[in-house]
Structure formats: structure tokens, C-alpha cells
Amino acid sequence: MNGIDIYNGSNITNWEEVKKSGVEYVYLKATEGLTFNDSKMKEFYNEAKKVGLKVGFYHFLHRNNPYMEAQHFINMISSFKADMKYMIDVEAQEFSDAGQNDTSTRVRQFYDFMQSKGYECAVYTYSSFYEELFDDRVKSLPLWIAEYGVEKPSVTQYIGWQYAEDGNVPGVSGKCDVNNFSEGILLGNSKTLVLNEAVEAQRQDDTVKIIQQQLNTLLKKGLVVDGIKVAATTAAIREFQGAMGLVVDGIWGQKTVSAVTEIFNRPTDGVQYAHYEYATRYIQYRVGGTIDGVFGNGTKVMVQNWQAKHEINPDGIVGTATWSKLLDENC
Known part of the structure; x- marks a missing residue:
């Protein structure tokens, strides 16, 4: 447990x-x-x-x-x-x-x-x-x-x-x-x-459940949270890794975890803010446009369009309200 x-x-x-x-x-x-x-x-x-x-x-x-x-x-x-x-x-x-x-x-x-x-x-x-x-x-x-x-x-x-x-x-x-x-x-x-083997298997299943839950939060894939690493879970990991610019191997390794952690920390991100490559890549993945990890004016425009569509102040800055919409809601 x-x-x-x-x-x-x-x-x-x-x-x-x-x-x-x-x-x-x-x-x-x-x-x-x-x-x-x-x-x-x-x-x-x-x-x-x-x-x-x-x-x-x-x-x-x-x-x-x-x-x-x-x-x-x-x-x-x-x-x-x-x-x-x-x-x-x-x-x-x-x-x-x-x-x-x-x-x-x-x-x-x-x-x-x-x-x-x-x-x-x-x-x-x-x-x-x-x-x-x-x-x-x-x-x-x-x-x-x-x-x-x-x-x-x-x-x-x-x-x-x-x-x-x-x-x-x-x-x-x-x-x-x-x-x-x-x-x-x-x-x-x-x-x-x-x-024993059963307990170790349970621990591994619990870890996969957490991964599936995190992928659902990030990618809105609707994965079944069952602790079984089937093809759909592996495919979702690979999709996330691709968006993050990581090696696409389907393995939930330390670099993948680091990317997830940076995103879940919800840093304020925008043209004039500190550079957060993984957070920026995730924002670009969600709002559209080129995924390069650089928050430039092009990304700002895409964020503004996405904010307006979701009834958020279209200031082009990803702050608390925008992060909440990106992560906490299924949109």
C-alpha cells in the first residue's frame, strides 16, 4: 500500500x-x-x-x-x-x-x-x-x-x-x-x-499506476490506471518523451522524471521569464506550434490564442490560472 x-x-x-x-x-x-x-x-x-x-x-x-x-x-x-x-x-x-x-x-x-x-x-x-x-x-x-x-x-x-x-x-x-x-x-x-515476488510485483504495479495517473494529467490520454504497463502506457511515455526532446525509449527514467517534476512545479513561464525548457516544451505541446523549448514571441501568440479560447486573460504568460487549466482540467 x-x-x-x-x-x-x-x-x-x-x-x-x-x-x-x-x-x-x-x-x-x-x-x-x-x-x-x-x-x-x-x-x-x-x-x-x-x-x-x-x-x-x-x-x-x-x-x-x-x-x-x-x-x-x-x-x-x-x-x-x-x-x-x-x-x-x-x-x-x-x-x-x-x-x-x-x-x-x-x-x-x-x-x-x-x-x-x-x-x-x-x-x-x-x-x-x-x-x-x-x-x-x-x-x-x-x-x-x-x-x-x-x-x-x-x-x-x-x-x-x-x-x-x-x-x-x-x-x-x-x-x-x-x-x-x-x-x-x-x-x-x-x-x-x-x-517476496508478490510484494515486489505489487510495488511495481503501484509505480505504474502513478505513471499512468501522471500521463493522464499531462497528456489527457484517458489511460486505464490499472498498474499494467501495456502498449498504450508505453506509447504515451514515448509521446511525452518526444515532446520533451528526450530519448524516445518508453522507459520512465530519471530524465523523464525530471521533466515531469519541472512541469508539475508549475513555474511562471513567458518571454520575459526564466528559461524552463521542459515546462516550455509542455506548453508548446499543449497550445500548438513548434516544440523547441524556447519561449519566444511565436509561443506567446499561441499561448494567447489558447488562453482566449479557454476564457483566461490572454496575456501570453503561463501563470497560476493557465497552469491550472492545462493540468487540472481535461481540456
Whole structure:
């Protein structure tokens, strides 16, 4: 099951699009250390719940008194209803300097205090931290592991896998942490995710669904969002790559992702604005004319004609209203 984790630096532009992309679970940063409260947690919580997403909270752990950090976390989240286990985020560099015994002791004390107050917990960390800084007191706890660029994590049992920190999710502006969760992430559920061929196939299917959704947003092709990379999906990828001036190989690689990201960031584009080749190429693809990635006067005229046709102020500048019409509507 797909999930994202976000914090006050995240920019969610459309929660409905996030859900339509296949995301089911959202983890929100709540607190850090002894004093930090995330300023967007409440807003994110309300918007995520409004569209029917499951929500959980995490605390970024430091080497303070673990009981005081846990109480700070509780003070922040006690009035909100969570769907997923309360997460202890263990990744601060200071733990590397402290060593295994100190780290494991602090994590376990935080965990036990939360459990004693009725908050069911789990631990998030990187695979390197897990191997070097966790002893059996912590390795026995439910785990959400972060490990990138691999076919499967180095650990074999976990309730969540953060497999990339630079994912592109419709409705999110910029990069985003993307995850695969098992039902064990939910409160009151102990089911672990053991990676096998079926799970890996599901993760791949989920990725294809996101690609299909993005292509529908970009190209208005009406692809069936089923996670199956059939000929129509490959053809749409190739069409998009051609418009972007990329190698037309039908493979959703990093350059294709970079093009999509630039477009979904919706930069203000026009003759007098900074040069955005991929965004300009997409605009030219949609409004007609030569697709060369250069926003000149010819492109400006085509944009003005397109804006007038769609009842937008025909100023030849692709700003918020024009981007919304290009991406958010089926026109």
C-alpha cells in the first residue's frame, strides 16, 4: 500500500490528486527534540482526513531525556486521532557518535514510555543505523526501514519501506518521500511485510499506476490506471518523451522524471521569464506550434490564442490560472 511522509517543508497543492495517485497512508511530522512543533501538522491532518487518507504521526528523536521527548510528542498529538502507529524517527547524526548501547537505550526508553501511556509505537530508521546502532532491544520492535536504490531492503521483516526520497506524486509540488506499507503499520495490527515476488510485483504495479495517473494529467490520454504497463502506457511515455526532446525509449527514467517534476512545479513561464525548457516544451505541446523549448514571441501568440479560447486573460504568460487549466482540467 502506497504512502508518503511529509513535514512543514512539503508543499501539497491538491490532496484529491494525492489520493487519486494511489496514496493511501500519510505520515506527518509532529515534533522534534524537546521544543519543536511542526507548524503544518494540523493543516495537513485536516486536509488528509478530509479526502479519506489514513494518517499517522512521527517524532524526530534527539539525545535529550527520552521521557521528556516522548511527553513532548504526546502533548502535540494527543487531541488527534491516528490510524497508524506512532513513529520514532531515529536518524540524527548525534546517534552515530553516541554508539549502539546509548542509542538503543534511548530509543527503547522512548518506546516503553509511549507504550505505557497507551500509544502504540514503531521505529523508523535507515538500514545503516539499523545495523550499526540498534541492538536486540530495538531490533525486536516494529520497523519502518529507509533504504534507496535497491530491489529490496537488507532487512527481511518490516511494516514499512521508504524506497525513495525523491518521488514524484501528483498533488505534491517537488520531491517527496515514498513508501510501501503493510497493514502492520495500522494501530492494532501486527502483520509484517516480508518482501517476496508478490510484494515486489505489487510495488511495481503501484509505480505504474502513478505513471499512468501522471500521463493522464499531462497528456489527457484517458489511460486505464490499472498498474499494467501495456502498449498504450508505453506509447504515451514515448509521446511525452518526444515532446520533451528526450530519448524516445518508453522507459520512465530519471530524465523523464525530471521533466515531469519541472512541469508539475508549475513555474511562471513567458518571454520575459526564466528559461524552463521542459515546462516550455509542455506548453508548446499543449497550445500548438513548434516544440523547441524556447519561449519566444511565436509561443506567446499561441499561448494567447489558447488562453482566449479557454476564457483566461490572454496575456501570453503561463501563470497560476493557465497552469491550472492545462493540468487540472481535461481540456
